[in-house]
Amino acid sequence: MKLTGYTDPMSVRAGDTVRFMVSSELPKYKAEIVRLIHGDPNPKGPGTKFERIKASVNKEYKGRVQEIRGGSYVQVPANPLLDFAQGFTIQMWIRPTTPKKGEQGIVTSGSTRLVVDKDGQVALKLGGKVAVRSGLALGEHEWYFVAASWDAKSGAAKVYLYPDRWLEPHTGSTVEKKIIPKPSFENGKPLLVAAALEKGEVTAHYNGKIENPRLFNRALSDSEVESLHSGASLTAFADSLVAAWDFAIGSSTQRATDTSSNMLHGTVMNMPLRASTGHNWTGDEYKFDRAPEQYGAIHFHDDDIDDARWDADFEWAVPKGTRSGFYAAYITSGKEHDFIPFFVRPKVGEASAPIAYLAPTNTYLAYGNEHIPGITTEWLPNAKLDLHQEERKYVIANGLNSMYDHHRDGSGVAYATRKVPIPNIRPDYVSPPRGGPHCLAADLYLIDWMEKKGFEYDVFIDEDLHLDGPELLAPYKVLVTGSHPEYWSGPMLDAVEAYLANGGRLMYLGGNGFYWVTSFDKERPHVIEIRRWGGTESWKAEPGGYYHSTTGELGGVWRNRNRAPQKLTGVGFTAQGFDQNQAYKRQPGSFDKRAKFIFEGVDKDENVGDFDSLVLNWGAAGDEIDRYDSALGTPPHTLLLASSFDHTDAYLLVIEDAGINMPGLGGSTHPMVHADMTYMETPKGGGVFSVGSISWMGSLSYNGYDNNVSRVTENVLRRFQSQEPLPNK
Numbered sequence: 001m002k003l004t005g006y007t008d009p010m011s012v013r014a015g016d017t018v019r020f021m022v023s024s025e026l027p028k029y030k031a032e033i034v035r036l037i038h039g040d041p042n043p044k045g046p047g048t049k050f051e052r053i054k055a056s057v058n059k060e061y062k063g064r065v066q067e068i069r070g071g072s073y074v075q076v077p078a079n080p081l082l083d084f085a086q087g088f089t090i091q092m093w094i095r096p097t098t099p100k101k102g103e104q105g106i107v108t109s110g111s112t113r114l115v116v117d118k119d120g121q122v123a124l125k126l127g128g129k130v131a132v133r134s135g136l137a138l139g140e141h142e143w144y145f146v147a148a149s150w151d152a153k154s155g156a157a158k159v160y161l162y163p164d165r166w167l168e169p170h171t172g173s174t175v176e177k178k179i180i181p182k183p184s185f186e187n188g189k190p191l192l193v194a195a196a197l198e199k200g201e202v203t204a205h206y207n208g209k210i211e212n213p214r215l216f217n218r219a220l221s222d223s224e225v226e227s228l229h230s231g232a233s234l235t236a237f238a239d240s241l242v243a244a245w246d247f248a249i250g251s252s253t254q255r256a257t258d259t260s261s262n263m264l265h266g267t268v269m270n271m272p273l274r275a276s277t278g279h280n281w282t283g284d285e286y287k288f289d290r291a292p293e294q295y296g297a298i299h300f301h302d303d304d305i306d307d308a309r310w311d312a313d314f315e316w317a318v319p320k321g322t323r324s325g326f327y328a329a330y331i332t333s334g335k336e337h338d339f340i341p342f343f344v345r346p347k348v349g350e351a352s353a354p355i356a357y358l359a360p361t362n363t364y365l366a367y368g369n370e371h372i373p374g375i376t377t378e379w380l381p382n383a384k385l386d387l388h389q390e391e392r393k394y395v396i397a398n399g400l401n402s403m404y405d406h407h408r409d410g411s412g413v414a415y416a417t418r419k420v421p422i423p424n425i426r427p428d429y430v431s432p433p434r435g436g437p438h439c440l441a442a443d444l445y446l447i448d449w450m451e452k453k454g455f456e457y458d459v460f461i462d463e464d465l466h467l468d469g470p471e472l473l474a475p476y477k478v479l480v481t482g483s484h485p486e487y488w489s490g491p492m493l494d495a496v497e498a499y500l501a502n503g504g505r506l507m508y509l510g511g512n513g514f515y516w517v518t519s520f521d522k523e524r525p526h527v528i529e530i531r532r533w534g535g536t537e538s539w540k541a542e543p544g545g546y547y548h549s550t551t552g553e554l555g556g557v558w559r560n561r562n563r564a565p566q567k568l569t570g571v572g573f574t575a576q577g578f579d580q581n582q583a584y585k586r587q588p589g590s591f592d593k594r595a596k597f598i599f600e601g602v603d604k605d606e607n608v609g610d611f612d613s614l615v616l617n618w619g620a621a622g623d624e625i626d627r628y629d630s631a632l633g634t635p636p637h638t639l640l641l642a643s644s645f646d647h648t649d650a651y652l653l654v655i656e657d658a659g660i661n662m663p664g665l666g667g668s669t670h671p672m673v674h675a676d677m678t679y680m681e682t683p684k685g686g687g688v689f690s691v692g693s694i695s696w697m698g699s700l701s702y703n704g705y706d707n708n709v710s711r712v713t714e715n716v717l718r719r720f721q722s723q724e725p726l727p728n729k
């Protein structure tokens with residue numbers, strides 16, 4: 001992939017400025033601002049459509065490569081107190097996850113380095129040379145007490161390494177060597193935790209946990225080190241303590257707090273996992289702020305990143321009067337192209353249309369840079385796994401991850417950022433396992449359809465709703481979701497609930513929505529956080545890791561926080577499968593007088609979405625699908641309008657309902673494996689219509705937009721955007 005980039009911000013008001021960060025291996029490229037209408041290149045559909053926008057930035061630019069430098073660490077600025085030449089002791093607990101990956105910095109400053117060496121041993125390097133090694137290699141995922149010292153007078157260098165548990169055949173090691181002549185020490189260098197600085201570049205990134213490092217200005221005696229191992233208080237070391245970083249303090253910040261009187265505070269770079277359990281976690285307390293002494297660890301990864309920090313190539317002051325919508329900088333050079341998406345949003349309180357379309361950008365970030373797994377095509381007849389290999393290579397080579405992936409050390413990815421290139425969130429991107437669009441490209445189906453049908457709409461993104469709250473929604477007659485609005489912050493849910501309580505109307509035109517508890521980092525709203533547990537999930541947060549570091553709230557699925565999606569929309573996640581969709585069969589609720597307007601023009605025996613689709617080839621109900629369930633909170637007056645049927649065994653019941661994995665959880669047998677379409681009225685004339693299927697929008701354009709998925713959507717949207725009250729009898 002020779003040409004790519006990202007914007008900041010992701011959503012911008014007319015009158016504001018959006019910056020474009022581009023990396024180009026080609027010497028020149030052309031940029032053009034376009035408004036996106038339809039992206040899917042599938043010849044069965046309307047094809048790629050965008051509108052060229054006259055803009056001052058539409059011109060040729062000089063290309064230059066901008067690199068992605070991931071890997072988290074703590075950096076403490078250089079300080080005269082960091083003087084190793086007079087002797088020192090470094091001490092902390094570590095839990096390495098890839099001890100064999102090559103040299104990794106634990107605590108380093110210039111050429112004085114405590115590292116995991118290439119053999120997985122703890123080594124103290126002085127003046128760039130190995131002075132002493134532990135003699136014992138580290139095991140993966142095991143906690144160790146580590147200390148290292150150097151005594152200026154005797155020249156003795158020591159490394160102490162004690163496993164946390166009784167491990168045969170080794171119980172630990174203390175290795176000593178005399179270093180003569182005295183090694184040279186550099187002053188004026190910053191101190192790094194979990195990495196090292198080499199010619200100005202941060203390198204030797206460490207994978208795993210490091211807990212509360214301490215630094216002393218002399219070589220402690222063996223018995224003093226042993227007392228630290230036993231958990232002695234630091235007050236006995238007041239005369240020699242240089243720094244004692246407590247990583248439990250400020251878990252939601254980028255600060256590493258030194259609790260010593262020297263206040264050698266550090267900056268935590270590239271968003272490692274904070275609020276992590278330490279070696280002493282008893283398992284009794286899951287909430288990190290109630291037992292901070294047991295959450296003193298940071299889990300560092302060599303592929304963490306919160307911001308690529310690229311320079312801007314150009315910026316566009318969005319002219320006043322620019323209509324709201326999905327936009328992109330379309331950049332081209334020879335055969336190479338990329339669309340760098342962004343959104344033009346309305347100002348708070350200034351709706352330009354009755355319809356608000358919420359682009360589910362948290363879902364885009366969660367799936368963004370997904371590594372396409374090497375799955376078989378047995379259950380994926382539509383898969384095009386050979387597609388987008390260039391993008392895949394770029395993502396993996398640069399250590400970019402989605403929130404579905406694992407870090408290189410095998411732990412789950414809990415944070416995502418919009419300040420990196422995301423090549424799979426593009427209008428023309430075909431998701432290889434699905435063989436069709438997903439996320440942004442799929443959400444453009446509705447834009448194209450609304451344009452075709454003459455609906456007027458504004459667009460804003462999850463981050464806008466999170467920050468602006470109910471005032472953003474207040475002026476709209478109807479809020480329409482994207483195809484997969486899966487990741488919701490508490491304030492976003494609050495805003496929609498307040499909107500509905502006040503007569504707002506919601507069309508949930510997707511599947512598996514309102515599912516994961518998602519937080520925005522307060523200092524960096526471009527970063528979101530999740531902790532996967534309790535749902536259908538590609539990784540699991542480790543025990544003790546269920547609370548979000550950025551907000552302190554309990555993560556997992558909203559269902560476990562008394563906010564099951566059924567309460568809000570009538571339906572919630574029930575099954576997923578990726579072979580093909582099915583049609584919906586009308587249920588008695590669709591013949592209720594209250595629902596008459598929804599099925600206007602649809603025959604009583606007609607199945608809905610019983611035809612070709614641009615997503616998973618055929619049918620309107622599929623991918624991730626939702627069910628009506630009063631036990632989970634579907635309100636009693638909700639009408640069950642239609643249900644899909646005959647799903648294959650590629651569709652399996654969600655883990656949270658399966659309980660025990662056993663045969664019979666597939667679509668051919670399990671009664672809960674189907675998508676439900678529902679409708680309910682809400683207070684003050686509001687209403688909610690839900691389809692419970694990611695694939696719904698892929699059917700809208702079939703047969704020149706003349707089909708019953710299009711008709712039902714149009715019937716509801718016309719009624720919801722009108723002043724006309726909803727029928728209540």
Ligand SMILES: [Fe+2]
Nearest residue numbers: 484486512624
């Ligand atoms: Fe999903």
